[in-house]
Amino acid sequence: MMPAPTLAARGVSKSFFGNAVLREVSIALQPGRIHALLGENGAGKSTLINILSGALLPDAGAVEIDGRVFRGLNPRDAHRAGIAVVQQELGLTTQLSIAENIGIGALPRRYGLIDYRGLARRARAAMDLVGLNEDLATPVGDLPLGRRQMVEIARALFREPRVLILDEPTSSLSAHEVETLTALLDRLRAKGTAILYISHRLNEVMRLCQHVTVLKDGVVTADRPIEGVEAADLVRLMVGRDTGHLFPAWTPSADRDPILQVSGLSSGVLRDIDMSIRRGEVLGIGGLVGQGQEDLLLSLYGALPASARTAEFNRQRNLPASVRRANALGLAYVPADRKREGLHLIHAIGWNLMLPSLARAFSLSLRDRSKERVLATALADRFAIKGDLTRQVRALSGGNQQKVALAKWTPAEPQVWLLNDPTRGVDVETKREIYALLRRLASEGKAIVLSSSDTPELVHLCDRVAVMREGRIVATIEREALSEGAIVAAAMGADPLRTAA
Incomplete structure (x- = not known):
């Protein structure tokens, strides 16, 4: 019994x-x-x-x-x-x-x-x-x-x-x-x-x-x-139905020339990072949790003080000195902790969707609220965000909150998306929608830097994966050699090529 x-x-x-x-x-x-x-x-x-x-x-x-x-x-x-x-x-x-x-x-x-x-x-x-x-x-x-x-x-x-x-x-x-x-x-x-x-x-x-x-x-x-x-x-x-394949088909879309490249980047736990990313490329950042992945994204975004021997973004030299400067240059950052860092929970869904665009598209003193509503409604429709746009964003499910955290950046048309665990704690169907969005952005020529603790995401979505350990990039694995075993091996200090299968 x-x-x-x-x-x-x-x-x-x-x-x-x-x-x-x-x-x-x-x-x-x-x-x-x-x-x-x-x-x-x-x-x-x-x-x-x-x-x-x-x-x-x-x-x-x-x-x-x-x-x-x-x-x-x-x-x-x-x-x-x-x-x-x-x-x-x-x-x-x-x-x-x-x-x-x-x-x-x-x-x-x-x-x-x-x-x-x-x-x-x-x-x-x-x-x-x-x-x-x-x-x-x-x-x-x-x-x-x-x-x-x-x-x-x-x-x-x-x-x-x-x-x-x-x-x-x-x-x-x-x-x-x-x-x-x-x-x-x-x-x-x-x-x-x-x-x-x-x-x-x-x-x-x-x-x-x-x-x-x-x-x-x-x-x-x-x-x-x-x-x-x-x-x-x-x-x-x-x-309620067969979801089919979770990950979209991978097709190459990367340009030859990099849109962002740095050498000798140091900040926080980071030590002497060399990296580059091209338009149309999804560059994965892998490794065990807490090895400097977040510091790398925040340094590129101007949210952490950083130094570098050389840095160039979209023909502009030097790292952005502030988040405002990074946004102006065409970078966007989506944090792992959406509730504390990515959204204003007590404000409306529509207000959150418009926040990055207010300074760029509208005068803060003479806001065109009808235009804001039209744009917010279009974003909600495009990202299938459920809920009345006047409701507080904290009333949404985790998956819909994450869609808001991503959707709010699209009117600014960023050229480089810095994503920190963008599918953390969301359901299968929302994951599939986010995966399709990332490949679509890449096909449109946007560059994606994807830090993820979910190794299969890196394998199926990325053109290359840079693996971090103790604040350094210890291996960069190209598409043809990508596997969960290769990423885990590099993260643990082993030779990724010997365990690529």
Whole structure:
């Protein structure tokens, strides 16, 4: 017999402003099982997570913990029951230390005061579980995104949860960190922890999980053991049809002469970088997370002080000294963290779409709002962005937010696009739309610098891939030699040509 579920939702429904987000959804998380929750962005996954953790109340249905029915579960009851959630969008306080972030909300006390010695001991134990060896006093804001993700996971483990809910936990992790997390989840499962695992990386789901629930438009379309299920079947259940090929056909479109080239570039962790990119080329930037990829993009964009022996962009010498200068020269940057760096969440969708164009196309004092609406509507239609343009952009799903972050740059007609993990945490269909956009931009003569933690993206989309390690480009792999094995080998310090196959 199957054991009783530790946590379950029974026929829960939820609507916002008359829009049904969940419709009679049921899910049961068993002890000692990793349960996948799949669906496109906007399918209702985040809403279901919030209901299971007490952050939202369902309009109908109930949550059960160990068979006890809760029609009004709150976060305190969920915490007491041992339910811990690691959200895709990190909730860390960057000014506080690693130890303080891990213990916040559950700080050990002694004689009514915070027991810092006990906090240090327990925080270090949680850090050891996820492979964090940084100093406990390090401010979280000093860590790269992947390490912050591990701090978030350590914070959940600090509470010794009976139920662990993970939303896109590997989206910013290195290959080594993914292996550490995989081993940890296997140990937790063996101890009887119930785990809900949300990911758009189907290879992880197929490898890790024993059961799967699929949501489409707020309705459960599948709930079954994962054994015997093909990844293509899961995709069909998520999108309601066969998606065909994920990546567009690759065709060469690069010019002979470079549009951007630098030599001896140094900035932050970067050391003596030589690189060039041609019009119509997609240049990939690969490597383990945190090896200088982001610093490279920010240096080219004028957002980090940098020096170079030589630099030339579109016949202009010297690196841009500021973001304003970079924009004027025809560069655009799309950050990995769209919510903190790429969008103004409290402003309207239309306002976000127009932001880079305001200074260029309109007078800030005499704005032509009718012209702005026409342009914003055209962008929303072109990028299939769903939602009333007057709504706040934070109301959109992650995939639609990412489309806004990309679409807003197209009226400026940038000649070089600097993209930092542009498909992080978005669903399969949105990924396919973004991939098609990148190849289309290349065919139009635009240059794309694509930094990605998703190695298959680099293999299928790029003309060349520059692999970074410890702030340097250690290998540049041409199209004919591109493979996941070659990129990983270069990132780990091996010869990529020997492992290209």
